Amino acid sequence: MKKKYSIFALIKNSLSYHENWQRVWRDPEPKSQYDAVIVGGGGHGLATAYYLAKEHNLKNIAVVEKGWIGGGNTGRNTTIIRSNYLWDASAGLYDHALKIWENLSQELNYNIMFSQRGVMNLAHNLHDVRELKRRTHANRLNGIDCEWLNVEQVKKFCPIINCSPHIRYPVMGSTLQRRAGTARHDAVAWGYARGADAMGVDIIQNCEVKGIKRNGDSIVGIETTKGFIKTKKVGVVAAGHSSVIANMAGLKLPLESKPLQALVSEPIKPIIDTVVMSNAVHAYVSQSDKGELVIGAGTDSYISYTQKGTHEIVEGTLKAILELYPIFSRLRMLRQWGGVVDICPDASPIISKTSVKGLYFNCGWGTGGFKATPGSGHLFAHTIAKDQPHALNAAFNINRFVSGDLVDEHGAAAVAH
Amino acid sequence: MFIIKCPYCGERDHSEFSYGGEAHLVRPKQPTELSDDQWAEYLFMRKNIKGLQYERWNHSHGCRRWFNVSRDTSNDMIYSVYKIGEKPNK
Numbered sequence: 001m002k003k004k005y006s007i008f009a010l011i012k013n014s015l016s017y018h019e020n021w022q023r024v025w026r027d028p029e030p031k032s033q034y035d036a037v038i039v040g041g042g043g044h045g046l047a048t049a050y051y052l053a054k055e056h057n058l059k060n061i062a063v064v065e066k067g068w069i070g071g072g073n074t075g076r077n078t079t080i081i082r083s084n085y086l087w088d089a090s091a092g093l094y095d096h097a098l099k100i101w102e103n104l105s106q107e108l109n110y111n112i113m114f115s116q117r118g119v120m121n122l123a124h125n126l127h128d129v130r131e132l133k134r135r136t137h138a139n140r141l142n143g144i145d146c147e148w149l150n151v152e153q154v155k156k157f158c159p160i161i162n163c164s165p166h167i168r169y170p171v172m173g174s175t176l177q178r179r180a181g182t183a184r185h186d187a188v189a190w191g192y193a194r195g196a197d198a199m200g201v202d203i204i205q206n207c208e209v210k211g212i213k214r215n216g217d218s219i220v221g222i223e224t225t226k227g228f229i230k231t232k233k234v235g236v237v238a239a240g241h242s243s244v245i246a247n248m249a250g251l252k253l254p255l256e257s258k259p260l261q262a263l264v265s266e267p268i269k270p271i272i273d274t275v276v277m278s279n280a281v282h283a284y285v286s287q288s289d290k291g292e293l294v295i296g297a298g299t300d301s302y303i304s305y306t307q308k309g310t311h312e313i314v315e316g317t318l319k320a321i322l323e324l325y326p327i328f329s330r331l332r333m334l335r336q337w338g339g340v341v342d343i344c345p346d347a348s349p350i351i352s353k354t355s356v357k358g359l360y361f362n363c364g365w366g367t368g369g370f371k372a373t374p375g376s377g378h379l380f381a382h383t384i385a386k387d388q389p390h391a392l393n394a395a396f397n398i399n400r401f402v403s404g405d406l407v408d409e410h411g412a413a414a415v416a417h
Numbered sequence: 418m419f420i421i422k423c424p425y426c427g428e429r430d431h432s433e434f435s436y437g438g439e440a441h442l443v444r445p446k447q448p449t450e451l452s453d454d455q456w457a458e459y460l461f462m463r464k465n466i467k468g469l470q471y472e473r474w475n476h477s478h479g480c481r482r483w484f485n486v487s488r489d490t491s492n493d494m495i496y497s498v499y500k501i502g503e504k505p506n507k
Binding site for chain 1: 462467
């Protein structure tokens with residue numbers, strides 16, 4: 001039985017110098033057989049297990065993770081959450097997630113530090129203005145809050161942006177989604193892990209999948225570094241390594257895995273109380289609660305699983321940041337890192353059954369999967385439990401690459417890919 | 418960050434080059450005769466290998482010529498560079 005976190009628990013535990021807090025999740029050895037196994041213990045995988053247990057009453061399930069939970073892209077992203085996507089299918093998917101985010105701390109009894117501080121998307125040329133105004137209208141038609149700000153309103157909402165008309169890419173306006181914002185990325189993984197563990201889900205860390213065993217067109221089980229696990233259902237949520245797992249099952253996916261970088265500055269006093277993104281110059285920035293500026297850079301052009309990017313990508317992003325925010329010019333950068341992201345040709349995810357019975361894939365989130373974590377898990381759990389997609393992820397099936405019914409968010413998404 | 422040895426110009430920083438994706442994908446001669454599955458296989462499905470990969474690069478800020486590279490995508494080590502039309506020696 002999990003003890004509830006509350007102000008009273010905090011006071012009680014302070015009396016014993018915080019040395020007697022209950023363990024947040026168990027560290028079990030794998031059983032020989034499960035009803036379903038989730039491969040990948042990031043936010044999406046743990047959320048999938050949580051909703052499988054909570055809404056579909058599947059309790060004999062496991063999450064296997066080759067490293068430690070939340071150590072991949074869940075712990076490497078820039079924590080931005082928004083749902084201002086152009087197409088109806090994407091709007092439905094991402095706003096479903098945003099609605100879950102809004103009540104997630106209460107539901108999990110775990111503070112994920114969700115902060116609806118607003119996300120701005122800047123326009124720097126006439127095409128940007130037209131495209132972003134179109135997106136504002138499309139969002140409103142889909143019931144998603146979105147506003148258009150002119151230059152004066154941009155300056156008022158975020159005063160440190162350089163709104164001079166004389167810079168190379170002048171700011172010509174911006175969209176603003178006020179319900180959007182950020183959350184504490186590690187806490188999302190930990191909160192879902194705690195919730196899933198409380199319902200009996202086995203979270204098995206340091207357990208790498210080495211093979212997928214098929215009997216004809218059905219799944220029999222998985223080979224791992226901790227032995228063979230028998231199961232009829234495998235849900236793969238392995239982000240950059242999705243193709244590696246797919247190859248074990250004899251499948252090919254329409255994915256390319258590339259390094260995506262982010263960096264943070266030394267901590268400073270509060271200076272930016274929102275998230276500002278710019279597609280045209282590829283710069284986005286927000287400030288963490290520790291005071292660091294959190295800056296997202298771009299992907300490298302080539303396939304690589306190295307979790308490190310190249311210097312010129314960082315240089316390009318910082319040039320753009322400095323032109324938009326001259327006030328940051330003497331700030332030093334503290335840390336830089338990379339994650340391996342799996343990118344689909346249409347820059348939309350895959351949450352789908354496959355040609356192998358009992359094998360499901362949730363992948364292709366590319367450069368923007370964090371914002372979808374709760375919705376992704378919720379819909380993937382539905383897909384696995386019912387063996388058919390939920391209405392909200394039906395468009396994100398793997399067959400769209402055969403039918404041609406793509407969800408093309410490449411140009412329409414808020415940042416360049 | 419790595420150095421690529423262009424078969425025409427010699428060793429240069431990789432930022433001078435553009436990546437051209439998986440090598441040795443042959444465009445079907447009669448696309449109209451393919452099924453949707455076969456066309457999707459050619460157009461979208463990729464090995465996306467973690468390990469030794471054969472890939473195309475273009476020396477876009479140099480001689481602007483295409484060539485092939487074999488590289489380990491798990492550590493960005495380059496094993497060999499060979500011209501278009503040649504077979505990899507590994």
